[in-house]
Amino acid sequence: MTTYIVRRALIMIPTLIGMTFLLFMLISLAPGDFSMALSVSGGGQMEASSRAATIAYYEDRYGLNDPIIVQYGRWLGRISPLKFGVRDQRTDKGELVRPPREVRKPALWKLFIDDLPNPPPPDLEAFAPGQEPARVYRLSANDYARTRTTYLSAATRFEVEAGRVLREQSLDKFVADDGRLDGAKPAGFEGFLFTTQRLPSEAVEALKADPDVERTFGAAVTAYTNALASRNRIAASFATKPHPEAGMPLIPRLVWLGKPDFGISVSRSRPVGALIAEALPVTLLLNAIAVPIIYFVAIPSGMLAAVRQGTWFDIASGALFVALWSVPIVWACVLALGYLANETTGLGLFPVIGLHSDDADAMRFLPSFAGGWRAGFLLDTLHHCVLPVACLTYAGFAVLSKQTRAAMLDNFNADYVRTAKAKGVSEKDVIFRHVFRNSLLPLITMFVTIFPAMLGGSVIVERVFSVPGMGSLLIDAIYLRDREVLLANAAIVGMVNMFALLLADVLYAVADPRISYK
Amino acid sequence: MSKEAPTERAPTSDAITGVHLMQGIGHQPTRGFWTEAWADVTRRPAAIAALGWLSLVIFFGAFAPFIANGHPLWVHDTETGDLSSPLVEHLSAVDVLLAAGLVVALALWFAPVPIEKQTRLRMLFFGSLQAGCSVLIAMVIDGYFGARDAPDFARQFEQTKLYKPIAAAVAGLTPALIAATILMLLRLGWHAVAAVVLGLVLGGVLHQRWDDPPDVYDYAPRAAQGEIEAVYTLIPFGPQQGETSLDLRQPGRSTLAAVIDGVVTEAAKRKGGGGFADDPRFQRKDRSPNGVSMSTVAFDDAVMEDLRAHLEFARPILREAPEDMAAQAEQLRASGELRTLADVARWLEGDDAPRFIVGTDSLGQDALSQLIHACRLSISVGLVSTSIAVVIGVTIGAIMGYFGGKIDLLLYRVVEIFMSMPVLFLLIVAAAVLPRNTYMMMIIIGCVTWTGAARFTRAEFYKLRDQDFVQSARAAGLPLWSVLFKHMLPNGVTPVLVDASFAIASAILAEAVLSYLGLGPANQASWGKLLSDATNQVGNFVWWLAIFPGLAIFLTVLAYNLIGEALRDAIDPRRKKARV
Amino acid sequence: MTTTAPAPTTGPSSVGGEGLPIARVDNLAVSFDNGRGPRIQAVDGVRMTIYPRQTLAVVGESGCGKSVTAMSMLQLVPRPPGRFDRGNIWFDSAEGPVDLLKLSNRQMRSVRGNDIAMIFQEPMTSLNPVYTVGDQIMEAVLLHQDVSHKEAYDLAIKAMSDVGIPEPHQRIKAYPHQFSGGMRQRVMIAMALACRPRLLLADEPSTALDVTIQAQILELLVELKATRDMAVMLITHDLGVVAENADVVCVMYAGRVVEYATVFELFADPMHPYTRGLLASIPKLHERTERLVTIKEVVDNEAEFRKLPGADKGVRPWWPWHDAPADLKARDEPAGDYYLQEVRPGHWVGVWRTEAVADHESGPPDLAFRKVDSETTA
Numbered sequence A: 001m002t003t004y005i006v007r008r009a010l011i012m013i014p015t016l017i018g019m020t021f022l023l024f025m026l027i028s029l030a031p032g033d034f035s036m037a038l039s040v041s042g043g044g045q046m047e048a049s050s051r052a053a054t055i056a057y058y059e060d061r062y063g064l065n066d067p068i069i070v071q072y073g074r075w076l077g078r079i080s081p082l083k084f085g086v087r088d089q090r091t092d093k094g095e096l097v098r099p100p101r102e103v104r105k106p107a108l109w110k111l112f113i114d115d116l117p118n119p120p121p122p123d124l125e126a127f128a129p130g131q132e133p134a135r136v137y138r139l140s141a142n143d144y145a146r147t148r149t150t151y152l153s154a155a156t157r158f159e160v161e162a163g164r165v166l167r168e169q170s171l172d173k174f175v176a177d178d179g180r181l182d183g184a185k186p187a188g189f190e191g192f193l194f195t196t197q198r199l200p201s202e203a204v205e206a207l208k209a210d211p212d213v214e215r216t217f218g219a220a221v222t223a224y225t226n227a228l229a230s231r232n233r234i235a236a237s238f239a240t241k242p243h244p245e246a247g248m249p250l251i252p253r254l255v256w257l258g259k260p261d262f263g264i265s266v267s268r269s270r271p272v273g274a275l276i277a278e279a280l281p282v283t284l285l286l287n288a289i290a291v292p293i294i295y296f297v298a299i300p301s302g303m304l305a306a307v308r309q310g311t312w313f314d315i316a317s318g319a320l321f322v323a324l325w326s327v328p329i330v331w332a333c334v335l336a337l338g339y340l341a342n343e344t345t346g347l348g349l350f351p352v353i354g355l356h357s358d359d360a361d362a363m364r365f366l367p368s369f370a371g372g373w374r375a376g377f378l379l380d381t382l383h384h385c386v387l388p389v390a391c392l393t394y395a396g397f398a399v400l401s402k403q404t405r406a407a408m409l410d411n412f413n414a415d416y417v418r419t420a421k422a423k424g425v426s427e428k429d430v431i432f433r434h435v436f437r438n439s440l441l442p443l444i445t446m447f448v449t450i451f452p453a454m455l456g457g458s459v460i461v462e463r464v465f466s467v468p469g470m471g472s473l474l475i476d477a478i479y480l481r482d483r484e485v486l487l488a489n490a491a492i493v494g495m496v497n498m499f500a501l502l503l504a505d506v507l508y509a510v511a512d513p514r515i516s517y518k
Numbered sequence B: 001m002s003k004e005a006p007t008e009r010a011p012t013s014d015a016i017t018g019v020h021l022m023q024g025i026g027h028q029p030t031r032g033f034w035t036e037a038w039a040d041v042t043r044r045p046a047a048i049a050a051l052g053w054l055s056l057v058i059f060f061g062a063f064a065p066f067i068a069n070g071h072p073l074w075v076h077d078t079e080t081g082d083l084s085s086p087l088v089e090h091l092s093a094v095d096v097l098l099a100a101g102l103v104v105a106l107a108l109w110f111a112p113v114p115i116e117k118q119t120r121l122r123m124l125f126f127g128s129l130q131a132g133c134s135v136l137i138a139m140v141i142d143g144y145f146g147a148r149d150a151p152d153f154a155r156q157f158e159q160t161k162l163y164k165p166i167a168a169a170v171a172g173l174t175p176a177l178i179a180a181t182i183l184m185l186l187r188l189g190w191h192a193v194a195a196v197v198l199g200l201v202l203g204g205v206l207h208q209r210w211d212d213p214p215d216v217y218d219y220a221p222r223a224a225q226g227e228i229e230a231v232y233t234l235i236p237f238g239p240q241q242g243e244t245s246l247d248l249r250q251p252g253r254s255t256l257a258a259v260i261d262g263v264v265t266e267a268a269k270r271k272g273g274g275g276f277a278d279d280p281r282f283q284r285k286d287r288s289p290n291g292v293s294m295s296t297v298a299f300d301d302a303v304m305e306d307l308r309a310h311l312e313f314a315r316p317i318l319r320e321a322p323e324d325m326a327a328q329a330e331q332l333r334a335s336g337e338l339r340t341l342a343d344v345a346r347w348l349e350g351d352d353a354p355r356f357i358v359g360t361d362s363l364g365q366d367a368l369s370q371l372i373h374a375c376r377l378s379i380s381v382g383l384v385s386t387s388i389a390v391v392i393g394v395t396i397g398a399i400m401g402y403f404g405g406k407i408d409l410l411l412y413r414v415v416e417i418f419m420s421m422p423v424l425f426l427l428i429v430a431a432a433v434l435p436r437n438t439y440m441m442m443i444i445i446g447c448v449t450w451t452g453a454a455r456f457t458r459a460e461f462y463k464l465r466d467q468d469f470v471q472s473a474r475a476a477g478l479p480l481w482s483v484l485f486k487h488m489l490p491n492g493v494t495p496v497l498v499d500a501s502f503a504i505a506s507a508i509l510a511e512a513v514l515s516y517l518g519l520g521p522a523n524q525a526s527w528g529k530l531l532s533d534a535t536n537q538v539g540n541f542v543w544w545l546a547i548f549p550g551l552a553i554f555l556t557v558l559a560y561n562l563i564g565e566a567l568r569d570a571i572d573p574r575r576k577k578a579r580v
Numbered sequence C: 001m002t003t004t005a006p007a008p009t010t011g012p013s014s015v016g017g018e019g020l021p022i023a024r025v026d027n028l029a030v031s032f033d034n035g036r037g038p039r040i041q042a043v044d045g046v047r048m049t050i051y052p053r054q055t056l057a058v059v060g061e062s063g064c065g066k067s068v069t070a071m072s073m074l075q076l077v078p079r080p081p082g083r084f085d086r087g088n089i090w091f092d093s094a095e096g097p098v099d100l101l102k103l104s105n106r107q108m109r110s111v112r113g114n115d116i117a118m119i120f121q122e123p124m125t126s127l128n129p130v131y132t133v134g135d136q137i138m139e140a141v142l143l144h145q146d147v148s149h150k151e152a153y154d155l156a157i158k159a160m161s162d163v164g165i166p167e168p169h170q171r172i173k174a175y176p177h178q179f180s181g182g183m184r185q186r187v188m189i190a191m192a193l194a195c196r197p198r199l200l201l202a203d204e205p206s207t208a209l210d211v212t213i214q215a216q217i218l219e220l221l222v223e224l225k226a227t228r229d230m231a232v233m234l235i236t237h238d239l240g241v242v243a244e245n246a247d248v249v250c251v252m253y254a255g256r257v258v259e260y261a262t263v264f265e266l267f268a269d270p271m272h273p274y275t276r277g278l279l280a281s282i283p284k285l286h287e288r289t290e291r292l293v294t295i296k297e298v299v300d301n302e303a304e305f306r307k308l309p310g311a312d313k314g315v316r317p318w319w320p321w322h323d324a325p326a327d328l329k330a331r332d333e334p335a336g337d338y339y340l341q342e343v344r345p346g347h348w349v350g351v352w353r354t355e356a357v358a359d360h361e362s363g364p365p366d367l368a369f370r371k372v373d374s375e376t377t378a
């Protein structure tokens, strides 16, 4: 059994990687830069060069000017608990410190010089004499941030100049929207693997001839050299391990185990991991209430319909199931909100917003009667959950009831039921011991259909009822164009879903003796 | 006992024995598999009702511009005496093709010509496929040349006179010529000619309707000035025709409600304090939306002043010039016919003022017009995206099931990857990052939901693979595509097609959800979008925007589900078993 | 046949006495709903008797109603679509003679598995896949016998070893899918025989199995029948099986009995052309024939239908493909054009109810013959 689960879980890994790849590609290759729309949405008013500078800053921060495959690899490396290479370090404040990234070389540098200058090897002692390693690291990090920013703006200036020259040459396709030389950042499918484009020779001549280009390029190279020197210094400082190392080594220097890092949310300036840690339990709570309800209500009603096949109960419940199943979840939510929750247009029976009352923090957990009735945290939460859970369950309930009925009817005509009857087993035992036990198998399989649908449905439910779960987080991320959150959210939901499917598989294997674990 | 012919020997009771069956007594005449299944489906009242509803939706979808349009059907220019039809002028190519297509389709279906129904069905299918391709190509061309960031040569070319005819010809004839070539290769000469003719027609329509004239709804003021006389369609509002002063009108209110509301608000303001709303005497039935009982407010000079101002403001939607109406109001007041605001309201709206039968959305756009125009989106997204899903799914599933082994293993991982994400999440993410138009929406839904069809087809092909007719087809050296799609597909596609009905239903649901979230096609009426106006952050609830669009989605989804159920029952081999 | 006063040939007192059959099927008719078409008459006026310790073989082509007849005896015909149109099945139960078709569900349950057990055609699907075979055998035991769980377990082990399942102590915990087809059929038999029924309905117990296993299963049945003192209704296609195991043979066609005789009589002198066709179509070891005669060749031959004793008086074998004879004197009831006539003592043939038959109607088929008895007396 354990080996079965392990094997089944191992198969999940390629699927998981495939899924994240699909998501990453979808989000990265979509036309329009999803990640930067927010940060640069000053749009028209912002001056062209400062706009370019902002974009350049974000490109650098998120590594957007690398080939997409590299970006994906880096992202996967961050979110994977299994990490490769040099271990990260953690400061005593809990911040994660990574080895510094490479400094991108100035664009088109080969047109102007043969070799980029090499900075001298770093000398930490000369940089910060007599300081302890952590402080050396901090100083060099500050220095690095400064030189790197300087370099970025110098490089941007150069790229804008080059863009201007190319425009004059009517080579607009090499110039990006922001006026910079294009080809530095991935755009659409061209950015998939390679990021540099070939310029025609007359453009090269024009670039070389332009004095402004020449000047800004020189500045960029100087700034590059400084940045590189600074980077080498911080790398050297990092290598002295100024902070304790994070994670747990598996194979020294190669593989280690660390916390998945989902990055920082642009729109909320908080770690995405923390956002998800808040949202995921909410969604799971809703589903954890909804799934058992579905099964406990649907199975008896489906069984009853099957046993009373052809009676009015069967027909009426069949019609009800189809109808329920066809009710769009958005409509159900809106109606519930308007007619059951809203106080002016409806009955006002349930709260409209959120999962807790405003004063929930001050509540006791259990209801109390002393000095008047107080609902307490538990009842308050349940009260808030009623409508969201109802909207989540009705469709699954209908599907599962129908499925139960169909499975029962299938098995009513099975040969082994005839055998059981021929033994003299009573009608009730035939239904419960034989028919139902066999109908259970397709019902377990149904979980594979129901659970993803419910996860999807919780997007709507959470949005309409303002429940701060994964669905709300996703929609917010979309409206705020927050790429890190979007990616992490979708990936986590995918993983939750896959674990649920794994659970269903294991349950099935337990329930059906015909599945062998070997 | 007389001698009877054996076949005429009636069963002794109401029952028949196996021998009777063998003699042919009691056998139902065998018709085609699908014909029989369809006959079974149409025997169910629920399925009939579902088909009826879908026909209605299709009808509305195809003829929406002729039912609900802000452009008048006819305009009679009183000076020149010219008759013109702004409605026709503003029809887009898709409008024309859909309406004409439906008429042609119905005519072809019911025409008393000796063509088999199956052939007609095939003609309709391929005809609409070709038309769809042409429209898509036209859209792509237009998108490329008309884009803001189009390359210079494209922009220049677009300015030339030749652009429209060439583009229309390319769009119309490319699919036609491809189809014709294939048909020629299959030695179906007449079909090829038909495809080319259809292509020419399509090209002509596209050329005629290449650019959409801008929507300017200035007919009311011109009519008020007496320049024109206009005759409108049943619902005189376009789906995107909104006036900012008309936001969120209740069902049954007229366009002039804004004028009244304005006057009432002014009156309330003049009264000072909390206005009329706080006065319990005014909490009566005929109160206006701001809580003023209009019959208690006298039509005095101040109200007349307000009325004059607001009539001027509402000039574009008045049936007469504002000055004339003000003068009329003055007269009627003098004669004592208009004494309170309620009288004024009644007089102003008259009987013939265009009304918002099911209200408006928050932008003041007529909800009914949107409901009708949204039929098109719902039906087309359902059908097209499911077709895309079926084509992808069947192809991949067929390959998986037929080859098995490593290919199966590999492709099944792809299926699993798609299944590992909840469909709605994947849809939302995709819709969020990709461009928002109808075609992209269809493609997204199709590309995300194909796994079901793939799994069904895989299972069927897996079973079929070892059957004799497949083995013999293979042994005969037929090419792979022929074995897969000509010999195996017709036998293995049944579960996919039955499932397709449910798939269409869920595609419509998906469309509604995406539109609800604001991720639907831009500039396109949609039930989901309308529904999203029903609630807002402030906690308001607009019942008419909740009930009507929701009901429309529900009924359409229900219809597809009912048909799917009926089809599944009709095809279910377990139910067929008793039949001999 | 009997020396004492003739027993009534129908009614409750026609079973269960000394020298009387254990079960008597009387004019059974079962039909099925057929959706839009007319109902299908699967069984139409079948009569037969089974005596204790007798093996009654029912043969006939596929779809002629054999299984439906057997399942009617346990009310296992699914209703709807099935329906008992008319007839009785008298059975000598522990509480005296009863009509099996009229029993309430509760009474029927105490008969099923206890007095009458049944083995089905499809061993692969007739066992519940989610329970161990032990559970399934014990379920039958616990239902009908007042025993503890432990005793039931022992009985199940015993039943399994009786039917020749090796290592019953291990196999009892196995699931059906872990057994081969032949072993599963053995489990079915063990389950059927666990409560020592007096009548076993064996519906083609060996058809789905390969030849060597078939032989084993049949041998097993014969052996068990001898030790258990029970009657067996053996449904089969295989005339070789019939010749070897049966005492009395009942040939069915299109829901009716066309011939009913002892196995010796039937093989020596088949009277209905259909039976003759059936027998002619099996190869015989000791005769050299050019080629086998098919059933069709026999029944298409008009002359074959004129060989019946009394043919000169107008007694004609019933054959649904023929027109009824001119002097048909049909009873005013379903299947009234047909009668199972005793054309020779101890030999019944399904004939048209012509005047000649109507005037001298015989009793219903009733044969207490057992091979063992005749062998011991011989």
Ligand SMILES: Nc1ncnc2c1ncn2[C@@H]1O[C@H](COP(=O)(O)OP(=O)(O)OP(=O)(O)O)[C@@H](O)[C@H]1O
Pocket (backbone or CB within 6 Å): B018, B577, B578, B580, C032, C033, C040, C042, C060, C061, C062, C063, C064, C065, C066, C067, C068, C069, C078, C081, C082, C121
């Ligand atoms: N559940 C059912 N529903 C409808 N018709 C049935 C049903 N069961 C049996 N029949 C009909 O009754 C007739 C007799 O069936 P039955 O199973 O008794 O045949 P059989 O003699 O046992 O054949 P075989 O040798 O193939 O087992 C068949 O024509 C069949 O169509």
Ligand SMILES: [Mg+2]
Pocket (backbone or CB within 6 Å): C066, C067, C068, C121, C203
């Ligand atoms: Mg049978």
